[in-house]
Amino acid sequence: MDSRTAAHVLNRIAALLELGGENRFKVRAYEGAAAALREIDTDDLGPLVRSGAVAGLPGIGPATLGVVRELCETGESSYLERLRERVPEGLLELLRLPRLGAAKIHTLHRELGVRSLDDLEEAARSGRLAELKGFGAKTVESILRSVSELREAGTRLLIVRALPEASRLLAAVRAHPHVVRAELAGSVRRHVETVTDVDVVAGCTGDPRRVSASFAGAPGVRHVAERPHGVSIAFVDGTCLDLRCVPDDQFAVAVWRATGSEAHVRALESLARSRGMALEGHVLHDRGGAPVALGDEPALYRTLGIPWIDPVLRESGEEVAAAAAGSLPDALERGLIRGCLHCHTRYSDGKATVREMADAARERGWSWLGIADHSQAAFYAGGLKRDQVLAQHDEIDRVNDAFGGDFRVLKGIECDILQDGRLDYDDELRSRFDFVVGSVHSRFAQDEAAMTQRVLRALGDPSLTVLAHPTGRLLLSRKPYAIDIDAVLAKAAERGVAVELNADPHRLDLDWRHLRAAREAGCTISIGPDAHSTRGLDNVFLGVVFARKGWLAPADVLNTRDAAGVLDFARKRR
Secondary structure (H helix, E strand, O other), rough: OHHHHHHHHHHHHHHHHHHHHOOHHHHHHHHHHHHHHHHHHOOOHHHHHHHOOOOOOOOOHHHHHHHHHHHHHOOOOOOHHHHHHHHHHHHHHHOOOOOOOOOHHHHHHHOOOOOOHHHEEEHHHHHHHHHHHOOHHHHHHHHHHHHHHHHOOOOOOOOHHHHHHHHHHHHHHOOOOOEEEEEEEEEHHOOOOOOOOOOEEEOOOOOHHHHHHHHOOOOOOOEEEOOOOOOEEOOOOEEEEEEEEEEHHHHHHHHHHOOOOHHHHHHHHHHOOOOOOOEOOEEEEOOOOEEEOOOOOHHHHOOOOOOOOOOOHOOHHHHHHHHOOOOOOHHHHHHHOOOOOOOOOOOOOOOOHHHHHHHHHHHHHEEEEEEEEEEEEOOHHHHHHHHHHHHHHHHHHHHHHHHOOOOOOEEEEEEEEEOOEEEEOOOOOOOOOEEEEEEEEOOOOOOOOHHHHHHHHHOOOOOOOOOOOOOOOOOEEEEEOOOOHHHHHHHHHHOOOEEEEEEOOOEOOOHHHHHHHHHHHHOOEEEOOOOOOHHHHHHHHHHHHHHHOOOOOHHHHHOOOOHEEEEEEEHHHO
16 A cells, blocks of 8 residues: 555545534544655555554644555545445545535534535535625635536546556556556546546457456555456546557557557548558458557557657647648757746745745756746735836845856746736836736636737737746636637747646646647747745756647757747837
8 A cells, every 4th residue: 555545545535524513623634644644655554554654744643544554455445435424425526626525514414404516515505605704795606616517527637636546556466467568548648638448458468357356456446447458447545547458569559559649540541541551450451451659658669660659749640641741840858958938936926935946946056046036916926116126136146146057047927917918017027027927817708809908918018038827727726717719829820928737737728739830820939837945946847748739840949948038029029
């Protein structure tokens, strides 16, 4: 039993206790134990439980230790199952609604008899919810919107949440004695921004069906369903594994087919037919109908006469024709990144100082970093007033002097785009910044015409360098606001404003589906981490993956330029 799964179980117990109206101290005990286990980060808690190391952790008491011990011994928690039996299943789904914690759900259940999403929606629409203390009209409206979005989202996970689980499951499959090799497939391998499950393909010796069936007894398994060529396994922490096992000589085609997308598969099958060959099942047949021996997936593409296609590009099917024509973009790699804009410090709502952020950027091999704390209109995020701006600029000057020219911190601001399209601050103060990032942080409900005009007006301001998170979406919780994105991209290209690929995993905005159009329109893209801590700088590397997914080449990305190049880009607007 790994520590992450055990922590998830303890958190789930805490939530169920709170849903049942249990004492808050008891709830906190399980939350604290979960936090303690997350700090360990081990794939096998068993030895630590047996040695007494877990019992000695702060926050672990006799009751929580008993749950962890049972998880290690059986892979399940009988206490969790008993709590599940006492709590209506529909209440568990309500926990997924943002800003509606277990305590409020308990109140809704006790006062209004709410037992499900349907009950909550009915209570909101009938007016009963608004009569409850703490639930005003705006809260009710927000809840109705969240219910609708939750139904559409289903059981999806952010890709950054799925990747660690995918790595863990892949390692477990590879450890099987009859698995020769295994790889991730499906939407996780293609880096789709939200996923429902983890796909793994395994090349096996012996009977593949027996290999896949053997995973049904793995620790933490809650449900197993047979599938063609494998099994679908649901674990107690909510993770779902779709495991496809095939004879090892079929592995290359099997991992390609399971990776998808459907459009990519159809396009490559069509290419094979045009070459007089056939891709059927997990086998490539030559012109005479004989199976072709393929050592790995790249060999499949070579045999069909095209270069291997990065899985992140395998979406529309157009990538197959582009590969055949030699027109796929040059790959953007992590090592080409020289710095990034859109980083926050303690001056607004960040957790690190200017120097700490700069040092963290240097550790990542970058040569510059753009600080962009919130402007004064973002009062809820500690937006900077004029005297704070000037104080920060003085501090940045001192930091740059200390680096002696080896590294440069750029003076920027994340400037609110106000309701009428003006940028926060006056012209004189904005002129003091090396760059200005413009963002919509309010009035998301404007109609498409008003929002589009608002952003177009901001793009016309000569101080604006980068348009940040252009559609305002928050994955799995907030839809993009209504905006004519094509008109925005055209205006940004015309005016020489960079458009951000905000690489915060909850945003990934601009959507990769629009990035190709942005490139074709002539836009420069800035990969912005929206970092509020030193660790948040690593969001840039996720952004690199999604930039590739949007067909961006290094020359399209502002982050590949040196500090002088970025400053020159900003000055051209002025």
